[in-house]
Amino acid sequence: MTTIRTVTGDLRAAEVGRVDCHEHLFQVTPLLPGDDLTDEAASTTEAGYLARSGFDAMVDATPFGLRRRPLALLHASRTARLLIVATTGAHRSEHYADQSWVLELSTDDMVARFRADVIDGMPPVDRPQASEKRTDARAGVLKAGIGYWRIDAFERRVIEAVGEVHRETGCPVMVHTEFATAAHEVLDLLHQDGVPPDRVVLAHVDRNPDPGLHAELASRGAYLGYDGAARARSAPDSVILNCLASVVAAGHAGSLLIGGDVARATRYRAYGGMPGLEYLGTRFLPRLRKVTGDAVVETIIRTNPQRLLMTDLLEDVRALDTRGEGRGDAGAGDEPQGRASGSGST
Numbered sequence: 001m002t003t004i005r006t007v008t009g010d011l012r013a014a015e016v017g018r019v020d021c022h023e024h025l026f027q028v029t030p031l032l033p034g035d036d037l038t039d040e041a042a043s044t045t046e047a048g049y050l051a052r053s054g055f056d057a058m059v060d061a062t063p064f065g066l067r068r069r070p071l072a073l074l075h076a077s078r079t080a081r082l083l084i085v086a087t088t089g090a091h092r093s094e095h096y097a098d099q100s101w102v103l104e105l106s107t108d109d110m111v112a113r114f115r116a117d118v119i120d121g122m123p124p125v126d127r128p129q130a131s132e133k134r135t136d137a138r139a140g141v142l143k144a145g146i147g148y149w150r151i152d153a154f155e156r157r158v159i160e161a162v163g164e165v166h167r168e169t170g171c172p173v174m175v176h177t178e179f180a181t182a183a184h185e186v187l188d189l190l191h192q193d194g195v196p197p198d199r200v201v202l203a204h205v206d207r208n209p210d211p212g213l214h215a216e217l218a219s220r221g222a223y224l225g226y227d228g229a230a231r232a233r234s235a236p237d238s239v240i241l242n243c244l245a246s247v248v249a250a251g252h253a254g255s256l257l258i259g260g261d262v263a264r265a266t267r268y269r270a271y272g273g274m275p276g277l278e279y280l281g282t283r284f285l286p287r288l289r290k291v292t293g294d295a296v297v298e299t300i301i302r303t304n305p306q307r308l309l310m311t312d313l314l315e316d317v318r319a320l321d322t323r324g325e326g327r328g329d330a331g332a333g334d335e336p337q338g339r340a341s342g343s344g345s346t
């Protein structure tokens, strides 16, 4: 495993720098009415705010069928100078309540689409008829979603399809969980389908800030996605920070990832809301540094995501044309590995 597949090309791990592991630049879902992320200029501006807050890269966690806008993502990455790893696979069933054709996709159809998103590039728009037309923006993460103590038939097919594409590409798997319920169960299913736990990140585990459960999941090898900061109605940041500190004390700093998962237009500054994507870097990270120290923070935002995001994909020559265009200045101190030197990356 050597290559991380971003929308602007393939990179060696160290080249991606500091990673926010869960955001959305474009998304439309019936679960967030009035919060559509569809404005290309505004989402690009917001991506720039994230870059300026100290991140070199983000995972855009919007999967298949939720208006992920690959060309706009590509443009935003270059304009904002923020590397973006895009996502294929599918969310939990409720996100497709108004698109029954997605819920009816067979496992084989999903495999073909998810595979093509990684290998050939995502289509400009996800439609019921599989598109021949593909953009240059390729996905580097596979997503599955499960409900609250529920893995339904659709979600089970998504897990199977994601497993098959993982076996071929080595791309990591992100699982949307509801309050970390059924986390052990989904790790079991993925493992049966050929995805070892150490290639899986369980998103939103901090919505259930139970350090004992988190340590168990980390002991199995899984990555823990902490992405619930700035949600005072659910839990204060202090609860998330204390839980994270307990997981670190239990010896699992190497399993932690952070993201903002802000995901709503009303929370994006560029759409007129607050606190924006920069909250993670400007408000949450300084507190995390006080709790864990700088070395652990570097592990969480640099070492762990770089390890998770590596794939078995061979570096694509197309990457050489685009490499460097999406890079943030903040990563310039990294030593590029191998042939990257002199290819235009800063």
Ligand SMILES: [Zn+2]
Residues within 6 Å of the ligand: 022, 023, 024, 061, 261, 263
């Ligand atoms: Zn999300």
